Amino acid sequence: MNGPPDKLDPTIALFEQAVQDHSRRLLTIARAIVGYRASPEDVVQQALLNLYRHRHRYDWREPGGLMRRTVVNEALRILRTPRMVMMAEDHPGNGDEPADPIVRDETVQAVRSAIDKLPEHFRAALVLCEYENMSYNEIAQALNCSVPQVKTWLFRARTRLAEMLRGYVDGKRKRKD
Amino acid sequence: MIPSEQNLEELQAYLDDQLTPDQRAALDQRLANDPVLVEVLDALHADRADRAALWRSLEPNESQIQHLIDSIDQRIRRESVWQKRASALRWVSAAAASVLLGLGIGWFAHQASAPGPTHDSHWLAKTPTSVQEVGTGPGGGSVVRSTGDARSLPHIQNTGPANMVSPAETGGEIRVALTDESGNVLAVQPFDSIERARAFTNDLQQWQQRQRQAQDGALRLVGDRF
Numbered sequence: 001m002n003g004p005p006d007k008l009d010p011t012i013a014l015f016e017q018a019v020q021d022h023s024r025r026l027l028t029i030a031r032a033i034v035g036y037r038a039s040p041e042d043v044v045q046q047a048l049l050n051l052y053r054h055r056h057r058y059d060w061r062e063p064g065g066l067m068r069r070t071v072v073n074e075a076l077r078i079l080r081t082p083r084m085v086m087m088a089e090d091h092p093g094n095g096d097e098p099a100d101p102i103v104r105d106e107t108v109q110a111v112r113s114a115i116d117k118l119p120e121h122f123r124a125a126l127v128l129c130e131y132e133n134m135s136y137n138e139i140a141q142a143l144n145c146s147v148p149q150v151k152t153w154l155f156r157a158r159t160r161l162a163e164m165l166r167g168y169v170d171g172k173r174k175r176k177d
Numbered sequence: 178m179i180p181s182e183q184n185l186e187e188l189q190a191y192l193d194d195q196l197t198p199d200q201r202a203a204l205d206q207r208l209a210n211d212p213v214l215v216e217v218l219d220a221l222h223a224d225r226a227d228r229a230a231l232w233r234s235l236e237p238n239e240s241q242i243q244h245l246i247d248s249i250d251q252r253i254r255r256e257s258v259w260q261k262r263a264s265a266l267r268w269v270s271a272a273a274a275s276v277l278l279g280l281g282i283g284w285f286a287h288q289a290s291a292p293g294p295t296h297d298s299h300w301l302a303k304t305p306t307s308v309q310e311v312g313t314g315p316g317g318g319s320v321v322r323s324t325g326d327a328r329s330l331p332h333i334q335n336t337g338p339a340n341m342v343s344p345a346e347t348g349g350e351i352r353v354a355l356t357d358e359s360g361n362v363l364a365v366q367p368f369d370s371i372e373r374a375r376a377f378t379n380d381l382q383q384w385q386q387r388q389r390q391a392q393d394g395a396l397r398l399v400g401d402r403f
Contacts, residue, residue: 019246023237023242023246024237024242027237027245028232028237031235032232032235041244041245041248044245045248045252048249049253052253053256107230111227111230112234115228126228127232129193130193130228130229131229131232136193151186158189159185161224161228165224165227
């Protein structure tokens with residue numbers, strides 16, 4: 001990142017560093033929440049641009065939580081706005097993958113398809129909990145809700161996913177046996 | 178056996194690492210004595226592993242990350258440029274507004290200080306919208322009768338030689354028209370009585386006569402003798 005013209009502003013360097021450090025995870029969160037309904041790249045760009053505009057308001061020494069919260073809120077905001085955009089599926093995986101790519105892709109597609117059917121708050125809570133390893137309290141702060149609400153969303157999300165994927169999981173186990 | 182909702186919630190919290198040490202220890206003890214609960218926990222763990230594969234598949238590669246960072250950089254630069262332009266535009270607008278305001282104030286001040294029509298101005302007269310000539314005065318000027326509305330006329334002091342006229346009575350108001358050599362009405366001076374109008378014409382005639390004599394050199398100032 002070459003940085004904007006005003007190099008005298010110390011928050012700009014901190015912002016640039018934060019973008020370098022957190023872009024990967026922010027984009028993953030955005031992809032998990034918006035799915036095919038919008039462009040995750042646009043979500044992250046807009047969220048970070050909003051942060052940049054008001055960068056003097058924030059403490060940039062530990063920007064991870066701030067950036068996550070902003071991206072999640074921007075993703076939810078985008079999803080609340082009706083749009084007619086279908087995104088191409090161009091998110092290749094990386095490392096630490098199952099040995100059989102066919103099985104891996106099949107499982108990932110099945111899970112992704114099921115997760116895509118969940119309400120957006122369920123998806124957001126799930127990705128923040130399981131991908132970001134955030135505590136229930138942190139998730140509640142990020143989603144601006146109560147801890148019991150987070151627990152409920154997570155429980156329902158997992159229960160619904162298990163129901164949706166029951167057939168696929170049973171078939172996979174049978175194939176294994 | 179179908180696990181209860183409470184058991185499921187507790188097992189999920191166990192996997193999320195959200196139990197207190199005491200709760201965790203208690204659950205570990207139950208798991209050690211309950212194979213069904215272990216089976217449920219394994220299923221939850223497997224589901225979680227499938228989702229972990231999905232999260233990993235969603236992670237962008239290096240080129241995608243760089244593309245994202247470049248795009249953000251571009252948007253920030255574009256916004257910075259526009260902010261600077263907007264700032265410059267604001268300065269230009271403010272300067273233009275100041276100039277316009279200054280001009281406006283100057284114009285109003287000029288208008289306010291310029292000599293205008295006053296009621297006690299001796300030479301300021303009113304002109305009728307229609308003028309009817311009723312006679313010729315001793316200096317060749319016109320005696321007029323006025324009708325209709327009156328408008329302001331220019332100050333007569335700077336209009337050059339004016340011809341003297343005789344007064345005319347128009348409906349109770351006496352008006353004396355002052356005309357130039359071509360017969361154009363320069364001013365109309367109203368009077369409330371014929372005596373005042375005559376005195377005015379006499380004074381003006383005497384003044385004009387002295388002016389002409391001064392121009393012809395017939396008059397001598399007292400100081401010239403020394």
